[in-house]
Amino acid sequence: MSEPRRALLEATDLRKLYGDFCALDGVSLTIAEGEFVSIIGPNGAGKSTLINLLTGALPPTSGRVRFKGREIGGIGAAALARLGMARSFQLVQIFPDLTVIETLQAAVVSRLGRGSRLFASLAGDREVQSAALAVAELFGLASKRHAPSRHLPQGDKKLLDVASAFALRPEIILLDEPTSGVSTADKTSIMEILVGAAKQVGLRAIIQVEHDMDIVFGYSDRIIALHQGQVLADAPPDRIRADTRVVDMVIGRKRTGATGPASHPDPLPNGERKPSNPSNPSPPLGERAG
């Protein structure tokens, strides 16, 4: 994080009121090229509101959100996806009656702007077919590609939700609790697939909202802690871990995160199983060409 890199997503002084209730109060943040940023905070800290503002789903009461220099407040999910920001959902969102491959094809069709091809054959569109298959392979879903999405196990549904967002080849992706509702054993494998895929498709930044502190500390370059609608801290993981206020108010005093207590033999403070070590100078997404 030594030299300043180009800001992809910039939020300045965001405020959001729901009636009298102030959900976000003066939040500013910047996501730069090559970053993996986690947003943490207790329930009611304003994480969901922040996501809704960052993804253009809701307009802010005041303040602005800029993506690649463009104001995106309230422009809507579809327009934002076309601009290059994709998202996955906390509660898994799939198309129950579509197969895995059809789901990915839909994303590719959308990316290529071919949705208005009324009489073209989808089966005969080689570009769509091969691009969808490539994403399925990347996420380890190729063997299940003809299964209806509703029949997938929960972990695969979660992967499919994320995979379809990746199929848009976005520049930035926002993952809303990518491992929630998944068994502890599956969490790491999901994250590994995800980070590997990010390198392959040339993603420029990842933002995630996550409760599992193992995941948060294991993968982030930077952590933004929210508390009561305000940014409590915005720093690399090692400094967050040293910040007593954040530990008290957000993370909790238990050795690791709130979600997976006894099941982690190797608690995070040792920093041993972290794929992207903060002391490592190379940016985690930086391997991609261009």
Next chain:
Amino acid sequence: MTGRVVLAVVALAIAALPLLAPPYHVLLMLPFMAYGVALLGLNLLFGYTGLVSFGHALFIGIGAYTGAFLTTHTAVRSLEVMLLLSVALGAAAAALVGALCVRYVKIYFGMLTLAFGMLFYTFLLKFYRVTGGDEGMRVLRPSLLGQSLDAMPKTDYLAGPYYYYSLAVLVIAAFAMWRIVHSPFGLCLRTIRDNPTKAESLGISVTRYRWYAFVISAAYAAVGGALLGPPIGNVDPTLAYWTHSGNMVLMTLLGGFASFFGPLLGAFAFIFLQDTVMSVVPYWRLIFGAILAFVVIVAPGGLMGLFTRRRVTAMERA
């Protein structure tokens, strides 16, 4: 593969019917084919986009009245012109109605389409100078492919050239719809049916695609309406009445909205069942209500669902 064989056999049977069956049953096939076209359109909205319209009789009415108006008020007798103008007017009306309706879903969408349907019904009823009011309007015998066939006896005309003309329209309409539902566009509609929030997040503009589907389905309904007029010889406002919209939904449910050919089977079953039941008891609506309840409870996939389910279980056993 078996599907193609079945389809070919059915198509041949329909084509050979005028040679084999008594004229009465041949004539019953005419509304089947007209409704078949309309239901292919309705099901693009219902089965593929997840929107149930209770106002599609509006577009049937537009098609039927377009034909009637042309033959009685102008010198135009060509069925091709009638069909093309029906498509244009049906699509134009749907562009306006749809722009207001597709922002809503579920019951709100259904109620809005119902409201517009009733608006048009009232228009047909009250503006009798243009529409003939409750008596409706005559439809003079249209010429087919530039051939005036006025000299033919009526039954010969309907069971002969008109029958094959309708069949050709149905086949073309079905082929075009088959392409549509198997296109990238069709896939986008299915994503919207399954999960509009997710579809939107993938960059698919939900309201825009719903609007496209609405306009296409209305154009199909208008073609169906235009085909429905000549066999009756007279169009009246009941064509646009809400129970008529309801019948279309019932036909779709009866055949199965989850399958491409389900609505066609539904239209066929509906028309022949109605004819049989009406000849036995006067209370055909009572019987049909019971049938509808039975279908929804016992076979939510409709008649087509019974076939495909059997096929799926057979495949699973194998």
